[in-house]
Amino acid sequence: MSNVTRRALRVYAALTELKGNENDVLDALTPFFEPILALMNGKVFDPYTFSAGVRRLYRWRFTGDIASTLIPRFERKGILKKRAQAGQDTVWIVNFTDPQGDAAPPAILSAFERIIDEFEKFPPKVTDLLSYKKSREELKDILIRFLVMMDASGEGAFAPQLGELEPGAEARALIAKLEEGGTPLDPNDRYMCARFVQHLMKNRRESVPHLTRLSSIGLLAEVVEDFLKPTHVETRTDLTVILDAPIALDLLGCSGKALKDDIATVIAALKKIGASFIVFPISCIEMQHNLRSMLSLPPEQRRGYTHNAMIKREIGLDFVQAVANNPERALDNIGITVRQIGMDTFPHNHRYFTLEQHDDFLNSITWGNNVNAREHDATCLTLTARLREGKQNSDVFKTRYVMVTRNTRFVGHARNYALQSRIINPLQEGPIIHARDLATTAWLRTGLGADETIPRGYLIATCDRVLQVRPEVRNALANQLALVTPERLEQLNLLLLDARSVQKLADETLNNENIVTSENAEHLLDVMREATAEELRGKHEAQLATERQAAAESLERASSEVSRLSEQLATLQMREAQALALKESQLKGVVGDVNKQASRIEFSFLAVLLVLGVAGGVNFFTSYFDGHWIWNSILMLAGLVSFARLVFGLLERPMPALATLLNYFCRNRAGKKLSTLGLLDENYRLGYKAGRIILLESKELIVLEKASKE
Numbered sequence: 001m002s003n004v005t006r007r008a009l010r011v012y013a014a015l016t017e018l019k020g021n022e023n024d025v026l027d028a029l030t031p032f033f034e035p036i037l038a039l040m041n042g043k044v045f046d047p048y049t050f051s052a053g054v055r056r057l058y059r060w061r062f063t064g065d066i067a068s069t070l071i072p073r074f075e076r077k078g079i080l081k082k083r084a085q086a087g088q089d090t091v092w093i094v095n096f097t098d099p100q101g102d103a104a105p106p107a108i109l110s111a112f113e114r115i116i117d118e119f120e121k122f123p124p125k126v127t128d129l130l131s132y133k134k135s136r137e138e139l140k141d142i143l144i145r146f147l148v149m150m151d152a153s154g155e156g157a158f159a160p161q162l163g164e165l166e167p168g169a170e171a172r173a174l175i176a177k178l179e180e181g182g183t184p185l186d187p188n189d190r191y192m193c194a195r196f197v198q199h200l201m202k203n204r205r206e207s208v209p210h211l212t213r214l215s216s217i218g219l220l221a222e223v224v225e226d227f228l229k230p231t232h233v234e235t236r237t238d239l240t241v242i243l244d245a246p247i248a249l250d251l252l253g254c255s256g257k258a259l260k261d262d263i264a265t266v267i268a269a270l271k272k273i274g275a276s277f278i279v280f281p282i283s284c285i286e287m288q289h290n291l292r293s294m295l296s297l298p299p300e301q302r303r304g305y306t307h308n309a310m311i312k313r314e315i316g317l318d319f320v321q322a323v324a325n326n327p328e329r330a331l332d333n334i335g336i337t338v339r340q341i342g343m344d345t346f347p348h349n350h351r352y353f354t355l356e357q358h359d360d361f362l363n364s365i366t367w368g369n370n371v372n373a374r375e376h377d378a379t380c381l382t383l384t385a386r387l388r389e390g391k392q393n394s395d396v397f398k399t400r401y402v403m404v405t406r407n408t409r410f411v412g413h414a415r416n417y418a419l420q421s422r423i424i425n426p427l428q429e430g431p432i433i434h435a436r437d438l439a440t441t442a443w444l445r446t447g448l449g450a451d452e453t454i455p456r457g458y459l460i461a462t463c464d465r466v467l468q469v470r471p472e473v474r475n476a477l478a479n480q481l482a483l484v485t486p487e488r489l490e491q492l493n494l495l496l497l498d499a500r501s502v503q504k505l506a507d508e509t510l511n512n513e514n515i516v517t518s519e520n521a522e523h524l525l526d527v528m529r530e531a532t533a534e535e536l537r538g539k540h541e542a543q544l545a546t547e548r549q550a551a552a553e554s555l556e557r558a559s560s561e562v563s564r565l566s567e568q569l570a571t572l573q574m575r576e577a578q579a580l581a582l583k584e585s586q587l588k589g590v591v592g593d594v595n596k597q598a599s600r601i602e603f604s605f606l607a608v609l610l611v612l613g614v615a616g617g618v619n620f621f622t623s624y625f626d627g628h629w630i631w632n633s634i635l636m637l638a639g640l641v642s643f644a645r646l647v648f649g650l651l652e653r654p655m656p657a658l659a660t661l662l663n664y665f666c667r668n669r670a671g672k673k674l675s676t677l678g679l680l681d682e683n684y685r686l687g688y689k690a691g692r693i694i695l696l697e698s699k700e701l702i703v704l705e706k707a708s709k710e
Contacts, residue, residue: 029217030077032058033070037079037096039174045071045080045092049171056178065426111210116140118204122196129508129520129527132192145185146193147214147459188510194466195507197459208456215462216443216455234445237397239275241267242384243336244405245286245376246305247435248279252323252330254291255305256314262461263435265453269442275397278339280383284327286376291324300493303471312499341383353385353423361417367409377407381414384431385423392428396441399429404438411437469506476513477505480521488525495528504531587682590673591693597669598662598691605658662691 036053040046047067054062071092074080080092119139123132134142185193200207243251250259251267267277294302309315323330328338343358362378380403387401396402405411415430424430436458443454474496481489495501505528509515516524612634618624625631648654666688674680687694 030073034096035178037074037094039177040094041096043094044083045074045094046171047071049174052171053175053178056175063426108210111207112140115200115207115210116143118200118207119143119196122199123192125199126192126195126507127510129523130188130510130515132188132510142185142189143193143196144214146190147197147211148217187512190466191506191510191512194463198463198467201460212456212459215459234273234397237270237274238400239270239397240387240401241270241275241277241438242339242380242401242403243277243279243283244380244403244407245279245283245290246406247404248283248327248331248336249287249290249306249323251334251336253315254309254320254323256309256312256464258460258464259305262439262457265457266435266439266442269446269454270438273446276337277335278337279331280380281328281338281340281342282376282379284331284338286373287327288324289372291320295320295324300496303474305468308468308499308502311497311502341387343379343382346386349386349389352388352390353382357421358382361414364417365413367407377410377414381417381431385418388431392424394427394429396429396433397445399431401431402429403432404435405432406435408434467503467506467511469502470511470513472513473505473509473511473516474502476516477521477524480516480518481525484518484521488522491529492525495525495532498532500531501528504528583679583682586677586679587674587685587695590670590677590679591686591695593673594666594670595692598666598693601665602658602662602691659691663688666691666693 033050033054035057036050039053040050047070048064050070051062051064051067054060054067071080075082075092079094079096081095083091083093085091116136116139120136126132184190197211200211246255247263249255250263253260271277290304291306294304294306306315306320310317310320331338343355358378358381361381362374365374365377368374368377384401384403388399391400393399411430411432411434414432415424418424418430419426439454439458478489478492481492505524508524508527615625615631619626619631667686670686670693671680671683674683685696687696
């Protein structure tokens with residue numbers, strides 16, 4: 001693992017520890033200075049030698065004056081020791097021990113290793129045309145540099161014009177021991193990193209916090225370039241931020257969702273502390289000109305962020321036309337005021353940036369081929385400087401007005417011109433700042449240093465800008481096809497209107513036009529065509545998978561419902577069987593009780609008859625009961641019964657006797673018991689025969705008993 005990677009991971013760990021605390025987040029960046037401090041150990045601390053070392057390592061805009069502001073920080077950490085003091089001059093000795101084995105915590109290293117595991121498998125998913133082979137260590141360093149340096153376009157690092165004296169021979173020899181750094185990433189590496197980060201954010205959500213924390217180091221690098229910038233939290237400001245035309249288009253959504261979300265997050269954070277945002281009329285004219293120029297071209301020749309957003313279906317043609325027709329109304333709809341001010345407005349302010357200075361700056365502009373664009377930049381600088389009315393400050397929140405742009409050359413050239421013209425001094429904030437600087441300011445100065453919203457949004461926007469298909473790639477493919485198979489140019493033009501095909505072209509070539517040759521031109525066209533079909537096939541398969549899953553879930557729900565109903569039915573059947581069994585038991589109890597009573601009555605009656613029979617036998621031999629009225633009554637009753645039996649016999653009819661009486665008794669007694677138990681409706685199941693109750697079989701009970709057994 002290289003020093004840059006190792007130190008970046010240690011800074012990551014330090015930021016994690018500082019998150020949410022009151023500590024100065026800039027203290028977390030000390031590991032970046034360790035290589036220089038290690039070389040200077042035991043020597044007198046020279047801010048100018050130190051700053052030259054920082055510039056060699058990182059290409060940061062770092063001066064001796066800025067290095068001097070680090071002295072209190074280094075003293076607190078014990079890195080600098082006071083050797084002598086004469087008046088206001090102090091001699092400091094570097095007392096630094098390089099923590100060679102001091103690395104990030106194991107949890108952070110483990111998370112980063114898992115990310116690199118994924119990175120090793122990623123390139124073949126992007127392109128099958130190129131053989132992108134890097135060692136594991138190279139992938140680590142490339143990804144760290146992309147995240148930490150936010151190397152979106154390779155223009156973030158530039159040689160500063162510092163005006164400092166060259167270090168002495170001894171100092172130069174010391175600095176020469178440091179590795180040369182700050183060079184932009186190779187375009188292929190930059191594209192692959194951006195594509196990989198985009199892949200992780202979409203498919204590996206658990207990796208997003210680690211990526212965001214590393215990208216926050218990239219924002220802090222902006223502050224490292226000027227330690228004199230305040231980093232305390234701001235509660236209120238009267239700052240007015242002037243949006244450049246491309247950034248205003250970003251905010252309107254004309255550059256796509258990622259860029260809109262990025263700038264909208266920053267603006268929302270600054271608005272909370274009172275900052276206001278405006279656009280100059282000349283910027284509205286430039287917005288209008290840019291959009292109309294793009295729309296006037298045939299669709300296959302259009303390019304830029306707005307065109308890419310249109311083919312991605314992130315914005316519609318009608319919306320773009322509406323913005324092009326009336327930018328002022330579009331900006332007003334999102335709460336951005338167009339300040340009506342021009343070169344002739346407020347004559348009393350012209351002395352702060354004269355017409356001669358405007359013309360001088362305009363003539364010094366070397367970027368852009370369009371005179372209107374150069375005039376726009378010169379006018380914006382002039383108006384911003386005039387609005388400040390000479391009130392300059394090192395704190396951007398106290399400058400009253402500042403313009404934000406993504407044009408790095410515009411920022412650097414405007415600052416240098418302001419310094420040369422003595423409009424500002426080296427410690428003060430220039431009239432024009434970079435969008436990245438504004439994001440850093442919003443992140444640190446609005447209490448968001450512990451929040452990762454702005455670094456995350458900036459990282460997403462950075463990747464989106466890197467992955468924008470370069471027109472040179474499309475032109476190169478069109479030129480090669482014109483030589484090989486000109487009849488397929490029409491097909492290419494149609495495919496260029498499809499975001500999937502365009503993205504596949506960028507992936508296959510890593511957005512590098514030098515990759516396109518006559519040998520692979522047709523292959524590139526084929527993979528572009530297949531990308532559309534593959535995407536549609538993927539969507540169709542995804543739809544089928546969704547439908548299958550829905551059907552499976554529906555079947556599962558139906559099966560679950562059937563199981564639930566079956567269980568419920570079984571429970572009900574069991575309860576019904578139990579109820580029937582209870583009812584049957586009660587019925588049997590009633591039958592048993594009544595039959596017992598009938599049996600006792602029958603036994604008693606039989607006993608009486610036996611006693612009478614015995615008494616008759618005794619009377620026959622002894623005449624003991626003759627003449628007694630009870631005996632005479634018994635004999636008379638017996639006679640009547642005998643006569644009745646003779647009559648019924650002669651009539652050949654059954655004679656009612658004890659069984660009949662018992663049947664009546666059983667019916668009456670059973671009815672009362674069933675009524676008491678609430679089972680009177682079950683009376684139909686009782687039969688009466690020979691003075692007993694007979695319980696009839698229940699067909700329903702038999703069926704339920706069979707079902708429960710099954």
